[in-house]
Amino acid sequence: MRVALFITCLADQFFAEAGVAAVRLLRALGVEVDFPEGQTCCGQPAFNAGYWEGARPLARRTLEVFREADYVVLPSGSCASMVKNHYPELLPGSQKALDLAERTYELSAFLVGVLGVEKLGEGLKGKRIAYHHGCHALRELGVREEPLLLLKGAGAELVPWEAAEECCGFGGLFSVKLPEVSLAMADRKVATLPQAEVLTSTDAGCLLHLAGRLSKKGVGLKVAPLATLLWEAYAG
Amino acid sequence: MRAKAKLYPKEAARLLREKPGVREAVTGATLHFDRNRLKAYAEVPIAEWRERAKAVKDHALSHLDQYLELAEKRLKENGVQVHYAEEPEDAHRLLREIVERRGVKRAVKAKSMLTEELGVNPLLASLGVEVYETDLGEYLIQLLGEPPSHIVGPAIHLSLKEIQTLFHERFGTPLDASPEALAQVARKVLREAFLTAELGISGANFLVAETGTLALMENEGNIRLSTSLPKVHVAFVGIEKLLPRFQDLALFLPLTARAATGQRLSTFVSLIQGPARKGEEGPEEVHVVLVDHGRTALLADPEAWETLRCLRCGACLNACPVYRQTGGHPYGYVYSGPIGAVLDPGLLSLEEAYPLPYASTLCGACLEACPVKIPIPKLLLTWRHRAVAEGLSPAWERAMLAAYRRVMESPALYRLFSKALRGLPLPQDLLPLLRAWTEGRGPLKPSPKPFHQLWREMEEGHGR
Amino acid sequence: MDARTRILNRVRRALEGRPKALLPEHPHSPFPEDPIPLLLARLAENGAEPHLLSPEGAQALLRELAQGLPGVAFGQGVPTPFREGLNPLPPEEAPLGVSWALFAVAETGTLALSSADGRRAQLLPPTHLVLVERERVYPTLLQAFQDLKELPSALGLHSGPSKSADIGQVMVKGVHGPGRLIVAVLT
Numbered sequence: 014m015r016v017a018l019f020i021t022c023l024a025d026q027f028f029a030e031a032g033v034a035a036v037r038l039l040r041a042l043g044v045e046v047d048f049p050e051g052q053t054c055c056g057q058p059a060f061n062a063g064y065w066e067g068a069r070p071l072a073r074r075t076l077e078v079f080r081e082a083d084y085v086v087l088p089s090g091s092c093a094s095m096v097k098n099h100y101p102e103l104l105p106g107s108q109k110a111l112d113l114a115e116r117t118y119e120l121s122a123f124l125v126g127v128l129g130v131e132k133l134g135e136g137l138k139g140k141r142i143a144y145h146h147g148c149h150a151l152r153e154l155g156v157r158e159e160p161l162l163l164l165k166g167a168g169a170e171l172v173p174w175e176a177a178e179e180c181c182g183f184g185g186l187f188s189v190k191l192p193e194v195s196l197a198m199a200d201r202k203v204a205t206l207p208q209a210e211v212l213t214s215t216d217a218g219c220l221l222h223l224a225g226r227l228s229k230k231g232v233g234l235k236v237a238p239l240a241t242l243l244w245e246a247y248a249g
Numbered sequence: 250m251r252a253k254a255k256l257y258p259k260e261a262a263r264l265l266r267e268k269p270g271v272r273e274a275v276t277g278a279t280l281h282f283d284r285n286r287l288k289a290y291a292e293v294p295i296a297e298w299r300e301r302a303k304a305v306k307d308h309a310l311s312h313l314d315q316y317l318e319l320a321e322k323r324l325k326e327n328g329v330q331v332h333y334a335e336e337p338e339d340a341h342r343l344l345r346e347i348v349e350r351r352g353v354k355r356a357v358k359a360k361s362m363l364t365e366e367l368g369v370n371p372l373l374a375s376l377g378v379e380v381y382e383t384d385l386g387e388y389l390i391q392l393l394g395e396p397p398s399h400i401v402g403p404a405i406h407l408s409l410k411e412i413q414t415l416f417h418e419r420f421g422t423p424l425d426a427s428p429e430a431l432a433q434v435a436r437k438v439l440r441e442a443f444l445t446a447e448l449g450i451s452g453a454n455f456l457v458a459e460t461g462t463l464a465l466m467e468n469e470g471n472i473r474l475s476t477s478l479p480k481v482h483v484a485f486v487g488i489e490k491l492l493p494r495f496q497d498l499a500l501f502l503p504l505t506a507r508a509a510t511g512q513r514l515s516t517f518v519s520l521i522q523g524p525a526r527k528g529e530e531g532p533e534e535v536h537v538v539l540v541d542h543g544r545t546a547l548l549a550d551p552e553a554w555e556t557l558r559c560l561r562c563g564a565c566l567n568a569c570p571v572y573r574q575t576g577g578h579p580y581g582y583v584y585s586g587p588i589g590a591v592l593d594p595g596l597l598s599l600e601e602a603y604p605l606p607y608a609s610t611l612c613g614a615c616l617e618a619c620p621v622k623i624p625i626p627k628l629l630l631t632w633r634h635r636a637v638a639e640g641l642s643p644a645w646e647r648a649m650l651a652a653y654r655r656v657m658e659s660p661a662l663y664r665l666f667s668k669a670l671r672g673l674p675l676p677q678d679l680l681p682l683l684r685a686w687t688e689g690r691g692p693l694k695p696s697p698k699p700f701h702q703l704w705r706e707m708e709e710g711h712g713r
Numbered sequence: 714m715d716a717r718t719r720i721l722n723r724v725r726r727a728l729e730g731r732p733k734a735l736l737p738e739h740p741h742s743p744f745p746e747d748p749i750p751l752l753l754a755r756l757a758e759n760g761a762e763p764h765l766l767s768p769e770g771a772q773a774l775l776r777e778l779a780q781g782l783p784g785v786a787f788g789q790g791v792p793t794p795f796r797e798g799l800n801p802l803p804p805e806e807a808p809l810g811v812s813w814a815l816f817a818v819a820e821t822g823t824l825a826l827s828s829a830d831g832r833r834a835q836l837l838p839p840t841h842l843v844l845v846e847r848e849r850v851y852p853t854l855l856q857a858f859q860d861l862k863e864l865p866s867a868l869g870l871h872s873g874p875s876k877s878a879d880i881g882q883v884m885v886k887g888v889h890g891p892g893r894l895i896v897a898v899l900t
Contacts, residue, residue, distance in 0.1 A: 020700045020701070022657070022663075024700065025667070025699050025700045025701055026667065026670060026695050026696065026699055027693075027694075027695055027696055028696065029696035029697075029698060029699055029700040029702075029703050030696065030703075031700075032700035032703065032704070033700065033703055033707065036704070036707065048701070048704045050660065050701065050704075051660050052660075053656075053657040053658070053659075053660055053663045054653075054657040054663075056657070058650075058653060059650055059653065059654060060630070061611060061630065061633070062607075062633060062637070062642075062646070062650060063606075063630070063632075063633030063634045063635075063636055063637040063638075063642070064637050064650045064654075065634050065637075067650055067651070067653070067654040070654070070658055071654070071657050071658065074658065102627075148610065148611070148612035148613055148614075149611075149613070151613075152612065152613035152614070152616070152617060153613060179570050179614075180570040180571075180610050180612035180614070182570070182610060183610065184609070184610025184611065184612070185610075186607075186646075187607065187609070187610045188685075188686065189682050189685040189686055190258070190607055190646075191258055191261060191262075191571075191607070191608065192262075192685045192686070192688065192689060193261060193262040193265045193266070194261050194262075194265070194571055194574050194575065194608075195610075195689075196689040196690075197265055197272060197574040198570050198571070198574060198610075199689075201276065201570070201573075201574075221690075221693075222690065225686075225687075225689070225690025225691050225693075226689065226690055228690075228691050229689060229690055229691050274882075277882065278882050281882065301737050301739070304734060304735065304736070304737045305736065305737060307734035308733075308734040308735060308736040308737075310734075311728060311731055311732065311733045311734045312728075312733065313724050313728065314721055314724045314725050314728065317720075317721060317724065318721070327866075333715070333716040333717040333720050334716060335716045335719060335720060339716055383889065384879070385877045385879040385880065385888055385889075386877070386879030389879065389880075402878075402879065403879075404879050405882070407881070408881060409880060409881025409883065410881075412880050412881060428880040428881055428883040428885050429885050431880050432877065432880060432885040432887075432888050435888070436887070436888055436889060439889065440889070443889075444805065460864060462864065468875070468876050468877060469875050469876070469877045469888040469889045469890065470836055470875040470888065470889035470890020470891070471888075471889045471890075473832070473835075473836055473869055473890065474836055474889055474890070476867070477828075477832040477833070477836065477867065478833075488720065488724070493736055494736075495858055495861070495864075496739055496855060496858050496859055497739070498854075498858060499739060499853070499854040499855035499857075499858045499859075500739055500855075502854065502870075503821060503854065512872075513755070513759075513820070513821045513822065513872070514821040514822075514823055514854075514870065514872050515872070516759070516871070516872050516873045516874070516875065516876060516890075517869065517870065517871060517872075517875070517890065518869070518870035518872075519867060519868075519869055519870075520864070520867065520868040520869075520870070521866070521867045521868075522864045522865065522866050522867065522868075523866050524866065525828065525866055526828075526829075526865075526866050529828055529829060529831075529866060530828070530831055530832045530833055531828055531832055531866055531867060539720070541716075541720045541723070545720060545723035545724055545727055546723075548723075548724060548727040548728070549723070549726065549727035554727075
């Protein structure tokens with residue numbers, strides 16, 4: 014089975030270690046991993062801001078870059094949903110878009126849904142983890158249980174968090190177009206956050222935003238992408 | 250109502266800065282509503298209910314001309330006087346005529362978002378009519394001179410303390426008066442108004458074409474009183490409110506109640522056929538005003554017409570984490586929250602409502618809450634796309650997106666950008682965009698090396 | 714051209730070429746054979762005070778409620794035996810209103826009150842006693858609505874005492890309508 018990793022631009026720049034973790038984990042599970050070097054951004058920032066003409070060429074080139082992969086795996090729910098749900102809307106009538114949508118998975122959904130993995134290892138034994146459900150993973154892809162299953166399977170304790178399924182306020186361009194509202198939303202997440210050792214999520218954008226807000230507020234909570242923790246779950 | 254939607258970003262920021270109590274009150278109230286909705290949804294086969302409700306509405310909207318004619322026919326048979334209004338002026342003309350003919354000095358009003366659209370209160374005031382909003386929340390904001398901040402709970406932005414202060418100043422009640430005591434004061438004032446008003450004004454949740462029945466939902470009893478005690482009842486009804494059959498109410502009344510407040514049915518429902526019959530108590534005249542005010546334009550819109558399914562239940566507001574931070578006032582028009590963000594550009598113009606489709610992170614909570622499955626996130630994207638196509642977006646944003654596109658279209662440029670991100674000191678406090686980010690979140694710190702570089706190193710180590 | 718014609722023309726133009734959506738039927742949901750226990754339970758959940766009584770028992774309940782009051786406002790349909798020995802008052806002055814319901818609905822805990830019975834007695838007194846015959850209790854709203862042959866000028870569906878949470882999100886009863894709803898289902 015050959016998987017192409019789509020690192021996505023934010024993770025590439027800000028959570029590079031998550032990519033390394035994803036590659037190691039997939040290889041450890043017997044998957045052949047490739048990283049097509051022509052990849053850049055899926056086009057979501059432009060698409061969500063209404064710049065569809067700007068997003069289209071990026072979608073088309075992404076279709077080309079990942080033309081040959083059996084599966085495309087992203088350590089990001091939001092970008093995975095862009096490819097799976099919005100490429101077919103952005104490029105109506107494109108068979109290639111439908112085809113890529115079929116083959117594209119968010120990492121944890123791929124592990125559980127395609128590889129059938131439920132237990133990666135014991136590497137998170139006793140670790141208290143707060144899991145933030147990225148909105149697009151949760152509501153556009155329906156990825157709710159997969160990350161929780163994998164984390165719990167490795168012995169992690171998922172701390173109950175009242176606002177776990179609420180939006181963190183990142184929203185791409187939203188975070189700078191309406192910064193005050195965006196921060197107020199982050200503050201609600203932070204205010205309800207229970208005692209935990211690490212905060213994680215599928216999405217780099219949410220984590221960047223939440224980590225920034227936590228540090229600004231002087232809350233010393235470690236923030237790590239889900240991929241990083243899943244590798245830790247496997248490797249200990 | 251004059252729209253101030255353009256000011257949304259400034260007003261939202263100002264409210265968060267100057268009135269932090271609003272955020273607290275609105276968050277508390279909407280979370281409460283939202284949890285009740287979830288419980289009420291879980292009790293019934295909600296997926297099937299929503300699908301069926303959507304289908305009934307779509308049917309009614311796709312046969313709207315026929316149902317309007319049928320409703321009109323039935324209403325007239327029931328003795329109701331039917332009027333059509335394209336613009337607020339048409340509604341004003343009718344009200345002026347009624348006020349003069351019936352010598353109206355006092356009017357009682359049941360909460361209606363449509364009458365906010367039409368500016369009914371200022372018009373009546375200009376005619377010398379004393380207008381009483383009779384929904385308790387609506388009465389509170391009328392005393393304060395504010396517009397409603399929520400479709401169902403117009404005063405959810407007010408804290409108990411603010412209301413205690415308001416009543417202390419107005420009615421001399423103690424500053425620590427209980428909610429019960431305050432409600433009794435309002436009841437007394439408004440009871441007098443009900444018993445003496447010559448005119449009752451309402452909206453409607455539904456208008457059944459088959460029987461000409463107006464359906465109105467509430468919990469206080471003020472709608473029943475407003476439509477029962479005065480000699481004249483005028484109901485303003487948006488043309489999208491039509492339901493084909495009386496039995497459709499058996500779905501729509503409980504569905505709306507579950508979505509709005511988590512109730513199985515609202516405490517009071519008024520199903521009105523027409524004026525009082527011989528020997529009965531009730532209004533002598535009932536008028537139904539069928540209002541367009543932008544709705545036919547929305548109906549003609551190949552995408553946005555779906556917003557006309559809206560039941561005005563407020564469930565999307567309660568579910569919306571953006572709305573929760575500010576309540577409805579910064580949105581600057583009658584309809585706020587997610588539904589306002591997709592409805593207002595259609596009812597006003599996109600230019601006038603420009604910032605509203607951007608008042609969302611596209612989190613999708615609204616779509617899950619909506620009882621008639623209005624694809625709000627998709628419509629937000631549609632309005633954004635149109636805004637960009639119409640050149641409404643700010644210059645900095647266009648420039649940024651153009652630069653972004655150039656970089657992302659070329660892996661070589663992307664790698665160069667990646668190097669620059671690490672090699673150059675980021676002018677974190679100079680670029681306005683970066684500053685908007687860093688002010689609340691600290692400096693952006695890229696990983697020491699981007700992944701695409703780590704990949705090469707890994708592959709070399711891998712011995713390829 | 715008048716507003717009506719212009720609006721209808723615009724609607725027709727808007728719908729030109731638009732696919733016509735089908736109108737679905739409403740399926741009957743499963744319901745208990747005896748709706749009475751459900752009605753009583755739902756009314757109680759809605760904050761009402763439900764009773765299952767013989768007519769004599771309901772008359773005794775009414776007399777008990779009216780004790781010490783200056784009088785009672787009656788709906789038109791309330792049978793004579795219920796009025797005996799009680800002083801009728803106009804609804805504006807009466808502390809207790811008594812109504813005769815057209816029907817009740819178990820699934821929502823609802824009483825349907827006709828304008829033919831008189832509206833003021835249903836709304837103005839702070840306490841409202843509603844009488845409904847056991848045979849007039851429907852399991853579901855759909856069954857009740859499908860069975861409704863003739864509509865009164867106003868049909869009021871009452872499912873509990875008047876309430877509001879508009880003041881600081883605190884639930885308050887009896888804001889405009891009756892703050893107490895007492896229901897007697899007559900056996």
